[in-house]
Amino acid sequence: EVQLLESGGVLVQPGGSLRLSCAASGFTFSSYAMGWVRQAPGKGLEWVSDISGSGGKTYYADSVKGRFTISRDNSKNTLYLQMNSLRAEDTAVYYCAREGGSQSYGHFDYWGQGTLVTVSS
Amino acid sequence: DAVMTQSPLSLPVTLGQPASISCTSSQSLVFSDGNTYLNWFQQRPGQSPRRLIHKVSNRDSGVPDRFSGSGSGTDFTLKISRVEAEDVGVYYCMQGTHWPLTFGQGTRLEIK
Numbered sequence: 407e408v409q410l411l412e413s414g415g416v417l418v419q420p421g422g423s424l425r426l427s428c429a430a431s432g433f434t435f436s437s438y439a440m441g442w443v444r445q446a447p448g449k450g451l452e453w454v455s456d457i458s459g460s461g462g463k464t465y466y467a468d469s470v471k472g473r474f475t476i477s478r479d480n481s482k483n484t485l486y487l488q489m490n491s492l493r494a495e496d497t498a499v500y501y502c503a504r505e506g507g508s509q510s511y512g513h514f515d516y517w518g519q520g521t522l523v524t525v526s527s
Numbered sequence: 528d529a530v531m532t533q534s535p536l537s538l539p540v541t542l543g544q545p546a547s548i549s550c551t552s553s554q555s556l557v558f559s560d561g562n563t564y565l566n567w568f569q570q571r572p573g574q575s576p577r578r579l580i581h582k583v584s585n586r587d588s589g590v591p592d593r594f595s596g597s598g599s600g601t602d603f604t605l606k607i608s609r610v611e612a613e614d615v616g617v618y619y620c621m622q623g624t625h626w627p628l629t630f631g632q633g634t635r636l637e638i639k
Contacts, residue, residue, distance in 0.1 A: 441628075443576075451568070451576060451619055453628040467627050501575060512564045512623015515587065517575040 408432040408516045410502050415521030422492050422525070428485040428502030428518055436460070436480040439505035441514065442487050444498035454500070455487065459508030470496075492525045499523075529554040529622050533631035539639045546607040548634045550620035555600050557624070564623035567596055567605045570633075571616040579618075580605065612638060 414426040428440070441456040455476040456465040464476050475488040485502050499520040506513035530553040540546045556563045567580040578587050580596035583603060593608040607614060615638060620631040 450617075450633045451570075451621070451630045453621075453630065456628070465626055512566070512621070512628050513578075513581060514566065514568070514576075514621070514623075515578050515581070517577070519575055 408504065410504065410516060410518035412500065412502050412518045412521040415500065415523045417524045417526060418492055419527050420493060420525055424489045424492065424523060426487040426489065426500055426502075426521060426523070428487075430483045430485065430502075430504070433504070435478075435483040437508055439508060439511055440478060440485045441503050441505055441511070442476065442485075443501045443503055443514070443517075444496075445501070445520075446495075446498045449498075452498075456505065456511055457485070463509070465511070489523070492523075494525050497523060497525045528627055529556070529625045529629050531620055531622055531629050531631040533618075533620060533634050536632060536634055538634055538636045540607075540610045540636060541639045542612065543609050546610050546614075546636060548605045548618055548620075548636075550598075550603045550605070550631050552601045552603075552622055554625060556603075556622050557600065563599065565596075565598070565603050566621045566623060567594075568619045568621060569614075569616055570619065571613075574616075576619065607636075610636070610638070 409431045411429045442454040457476045461478045473491045477486045501520045502518045503514040504516040532551045534549045565583045568576040570576045584596045617633045
């Protein structure tokens with residue numbers, strides 16, 4: 407059974423940093439690209455970032471480019487999102503989701519339960 | 528960016544009646560490999576999103592056959608043949624053809 411478990415969401419001050427993790431199980435992690443999608447309170451879904459199965463290719467939404475870094479450790483079956491220079495508008499539930507293959511994007515067939523990041527002073 | 532526009536944004540439906548949600552893209556969603564990467568997701572209250580339909584019309588495993596997807600190019604539709612109570616939630620279309628990946632605003636389905 408595919409499982410994705412996010413962690414790391416907390417209350418952080420504007421300008422601060424945070425690293426989210428997503429532990430994957432139930433599939434061959436390195437064979438799938440992975441992504442992060444966020445949802446601000448009461449709002450819709452917004453794609454944040456994707457990474458290829460090897461980790462060699464990364465993609466970002468303009469709203470986070472230069473501030474967020476996606477990475478993965480295939481030996482640990484874990485996806486990460488390093489979030490720097492956080493702003494109030496980054497407040498959201500962050501979901502990790504599985505893509506369709508190593509370099510196959512825009513699928514999101516499995517989702518985690520999400521982790522809440524709150525940026526506030 | 529491929530802007531995804533859904534309508535209606537609110538959809539009150541009587542139990543047992545059909546429902547239909549439209550999704551229009553500002554760009555053709557046909558990819559260079561010939562596939563059209565248009566997905567539909569359901570988000571029930573308090574839950575994570577769940578994919579229902581991929582590549583326009585392919586139902587995911589475990590999705591009831593009362594859900595169907597159709598369309599081509601820039602215009603797509605999700606239909607529910609007979610709405611049940613468990614279908615309450617927000618429905619999103621999402622395109623996976625162009626970077627950045629983009630979602631529709633969401634359509635909130637409620638029971639009348």
